Amino acid sequence: MSSQVSLPQSLHPYLPLTALAPMQDVTNLWFMKVIAHYGSPDYFFTEYFRVNDTSRLNRNILAAITENDTGRPVFAQMIGESIPDLVRTAIDLCRYNIAGVDLNMGCPAPRIYRKNVGGGLLLSPEKVDRILAELRQAVNDRPLTVKMRVGFENTDNFYKILDIINRHNIDLLSLHGRTVKDMYHGAVRYDLIAEAVRRVDCPVLANGNINSAKTAIEVLSQTGAAGVMVGRWAIGNPWIFNQIRQALRFEPIAPVPLVEVRNYIDRLWQTPTAATMPERSRVGYLKMFLNYIALSVDTEGHFLRLMRQTQTEIELFNLCDRVLLDDLTKTLALAPSLSV
Incomplete structure (x- = not known):
């Protein structure tokens, strides 16, 4: 079944997508503006809105949507596991000028996954199934997207979760090719990202250690992904999105003094x-x-x-x-x- 909602227009429709990964305490409004000064990605994602029975939309995170003058679409990311509260928050977020609602199923911080949220959700495909079913109903006129890892400590649930993503017509999957327990260490399983690209109906963004334009090209070629999502390496090199576009156009990459x-x-x-x-x-x-x-x-x-x-x-x-x-x-x- 095809995706229900079309994704926002990219900067360069004929090139693969680029996205700045959501990073807690980093990807606020100010950092998005700074990155945009050096060359915007196609898509931004907010830090996560924490969702529970007493949560309200965090005003600082909301500013990354309401005061954003970068001209690029911003997806609002949520983290939580209480279905009624996720639905309530998603409906609240849809009142703003968001590109879509993104569910965090990959955060590797132990204080997060121990609460069965973020990467902790990967231990429970049945729960993921229920959450995505309800969110898809609530978010029906905007893209509903998921950011996840290839598993919690192994990849046993990987294909099961990919099939759930298909079942609920998710519009975009950002996939970090490590497990939650890997944190940011060890090899990135680009082979599993390639498997996901073959298995799901929606576009996939390859994420995990994309540290240069050259790596981005190699990962796109190996995985067949629709684009790349860059996190920590964009902090060290905010020019990276421009450099990726230069490489995709076979132009020399401009050195940064x-x-x-x-x-x-x-x-x-x-x-x-x-x-x-x-x-x-x-x-x-x-x-x-x-x-x-x-x-x-x-x-x-x-x-x-x-x-x-x-x-x-x-x-x-x-x-x-x-x-x-x-x-x-x-x-x-x-x-x-x-x-x-």
Whole structure:
């Protein structure tokens, strides 16, 4: 049975899709705007709205939808397991200008899956079946999408869940090719993503360690996926979506001078909440991004180690200047290709 609802128009209808993965505490309105400055993906996904019997829509997460001027569609992601509350929240979200409602069935944080939500749902296909049946009825004029992993600690339920996704006419599946227990370690099962592409009727976004444009091309070719979803690697390299499009068009990938990386760090620092944040919190917030940026700049890890030792804004920015502005001919390292 074909998908009931059409997905929002992509930026380049003749190219595979690109999406920024939803990341808690990262993919807020500000970060979406920063990414858009360097080259938007086709689709954005919000941080997850927590859903339970007392939940209300989180205003900060909602801002990523209501105040979003990037011009790109934003899918609203929910995490939860209470069916009436998921349905209530989905109906609430559909009152806003969302591209669709996304159910999180992949979050690998133990404090999340222990509550049988996020990746924990993969242990219970029957529950997934009931949730998707009810959500599909509630969300009938917008895309209903799912983000999941290939299993909890093994892939025993993988095909069963793919068949449930088909049964309920899910419109888009974002599939991270690791199990929940793998977290972010170990090999990504691109072969299983390819299996999903063959088995489900909806488009599939391949997710998991897509660290460069070259890798994106290899993964698209190996899996036959409709597109790629990039998470942590887009934090270290916000140019990645443009680079993927350049690679798909067989254009040379424009190198990014480290001075541009220094400007990107400045942009992240100027978060709208900056004025009310104590310096220590701001430095901590920026370090969360720098954990990823540092590895793209210096694969040896010296920058990362020194960055983590800084405590004040002045120390942190002096270090960034020293590393990034020392040699103006240096460019951002392109992550190595996979041997897929």
